[in-house]
Structures are given as structure tokens and as C-alpha cells.
Amino acid sequence: MKLVISNLTKTYKNGVKAIDDLNLEIGTGMFGLLGPNGAGKSSLMRTIATLQSPDSGSITFGDINVLEDKMALRKVLGYLPQSFGVYPKLSAEDLLDYFASLKGIGKKSDRQALVKEVLDITNLYEVRKKHVAGYSGGMKQRFGIAQLLLNSPKLIIVDEPTAGLDPAERHRFLNVLREVGTNCTVIFSTHIVEDVKELCNDMAILNGGRILKQATPSHARKELIGRIWTKLIDRDDLEANEAKYNLLSSNYNEDNTLNIRVFEDEMPGADFKAVEPQLDDVYFIALKQDEPVLS
Numbered sequence: 001m002k003l004v005i006s007n008l009t010k011t012y013k014n015g016v017k018a019i020d021d022l023n024l025e026i027g028t029g030m031f032g033l034l035g036p037n038g039a040g041k042s043s044l045m046r047t048i049a050t051l052q053s054p055d056s057g058s059i060t061f062g063d064i065n066v067l068e069d070k071m072a073l074r075k076v077l078g079y080l081p082q083s084f085g086v087y088p089k090l091s092a093e094d095l096l097d098y099f100a101s102l103k104g105i106g107k108k109s110d111r112q113a114l115v116k117e118v119l120d121i122t123n124l125y126e127v128r129k130k131h132v133a134g135y136s137g138g139m140k141q142r143f144g145i146a147q148l149l150l151n152s153p154k155l156i157i158v159d160e161p162t163a164g165l166d167p168a169e170r171h172r173f174l175n176v177l178r179e180v181g182t183n184c185t186v187i188f189s190t191h192i193v194e195d196v197k198e199l200c201n202d203m204a205i206l207n208g209g210r211i212l213k214q215a216t217p218s219h220a221r222k223e224l225i226g227r228i229w230t231k232l233i234d235r236d237d238l239e240a241n242e243a244k245y246n247l248l249s250s251n252y253n254e255d256n257t258l259n260i261r262v263f264e265d266e267m268p269g270a271d272f273k274a275v276e277p278q279l280d281d282v283y284f285i286a287l288k289q290d291e292p293v294l295s
């Protein structure tokens, strides 16, 4: 099912316009919403999840008019917020069983089968007897996914789930999400470009409440072939190079040199060589082109 967002605007009481006339279409699969802190990712996700109302605009998911029929959306939604609050001292298995009974699954054997299924998908079956309160950050995030899967959602929204996870936990979490995302729409926000690269078949870059770019990660990189250049410079020459070229990023080396990456349609100079475009380049270019021009 397709999620279609049209001309969406959200202004908070303090006057901050967190979503600014935003348009976006999201199909089945893993969708990455990439943007720096304060870009408006959480605001957009909370609005899609019907937890707050926009000033104007429309959102539809399949034939559901999200803003007019919030309950219909909530029935097919699984939402994992950025922070999840405090868990009671119950095992994952008991807590999921409790949530399943709240969902109205009266028969114990049905609940057990469902709980086992979501524990398996999220790789928590081995630790099902442990208290969720004592889980690591990554396990808690996977438990959050297990919990929302109880509803067999068609639309899953996860807000910055990898923030604060160590690399191993992050990988485990992304693998779970990859599995979950094969037959529904998953919107996943992050400020880590690598997350999107590893996981998403479509993505958008958001800043200032607006979509700066929407593309598949591979197409976005292909567009830049022959336009990303690198050169080795001395640290002291960084400022001069910044002034001269459209500099995207620089990586320090141990020997007081650095590799700069620049974005230019033509080879900027004989000492540059063309390199394979990365998703980071796509991200930095989108943000850079959005910067106000200072006179």
C-alpha cells in the first residue's frame, strides 16, 4: 500500500515550523528518512502516526484518509517512538503475552504461537525469560519491534532506532528490520547515512521540514558518477581549498594530510582524481545546496 503525503505543514505553538509544505510518496519496502538533528523527522513521523495534527495538508495510506480516520490508520500501524519509557519487571514472553491478551486474543495457545513468532523474528527467543527492564539498548529496540508485530501492521514507523546502539547491536537491529520490511511499508528515520545504505530501497533527505531529495540510494549515487573528485592536501591548505572548490567532506590522515572530496561537474584540476560516489556525498550535496547563500 502506498503512503501519500501532500502539502503537509506543522507549526508548533512556539512558532517553529517543523514541517513545511512537504510532499512525499512511499511504497512497500524499507524507506529511509535521513536528516540532521532538528530536520523534522520525528515531527513528520508523529504526524503520520496520528499522534499530532498538522496545520494543513493531507495523508493517505491506501484508501485510508489518515487525518480524518485516525482509528483506521491505527489499526494497521506499528509505531516505535524514539524513547520508550520504563518497562515493568516482567519477562519478554510474559509481557508480550499480556499485550496479546489486551489485543483481544483470548485463547492461550493462539497467544503462545503469536508470541513465539514475534520473538523468533526479532531474535529474542533465547532471552524470552529475561526481564525486559534488564535488556540492553539493542534488545529493547528489538522488543519494541516484537511488540508492534503483534498487530500484524501494514505500516511500520520507527524513529531513530539505531541511535545509541553499539555496532553489533545496530547490525542485529537492522537485520530484524530488513526481515520485517519485506511485505509491508517501513519508514525508518536516522541521521546515519550508513543505515540507509545498508537497508533501504528508497529514501528521502529531509531538512528544515522539507524534502530536499527523494531517490533510491543506488540511483542517487549513479547520478554523481564522474562528478565526485578527491585529492590529498596538507592540513594547512584546507581553508584555501574550501574557498576554491565545492568541498563535501575531508578525512584526516595520520601524517598531517587529508583527503578532500569535492563535487564539480568537470575535473577541478590535474591533481584530482575521480572516485566512486558514496551515499554520504548525496547527503552532503543535498544539505549544502539547501544552505542559504551568504552575501
Ligand SMILES: Nc1ncnc2c1ncn2[C@@H]1O[C@H](COP(=O)(O)OP(=O)(O)OP(=O)(O)O)[C@@H](O)[C@H]1O
Residues within 6 Å of the ligand: 012, 013, 014, 016, 017, 018, 035, 036, 037, 038, 039, 040, 041, 042, 043, 044, 160, 191
Ligand atoms: N513539541 C514541540 N514543541 C515545539 N517545538 C518542537 C516540538 N517538537 C519538535 N520541535 C522543534 O521542531 C523542529 C523539528 O524537530 P524534530 O524533533 O521533528 O526533528 P528531528 O529531525 O526528529 O530531530 P532529532 O533527530 O533531533 O530528534 C526542531 O526545531 C524542534 O526543536
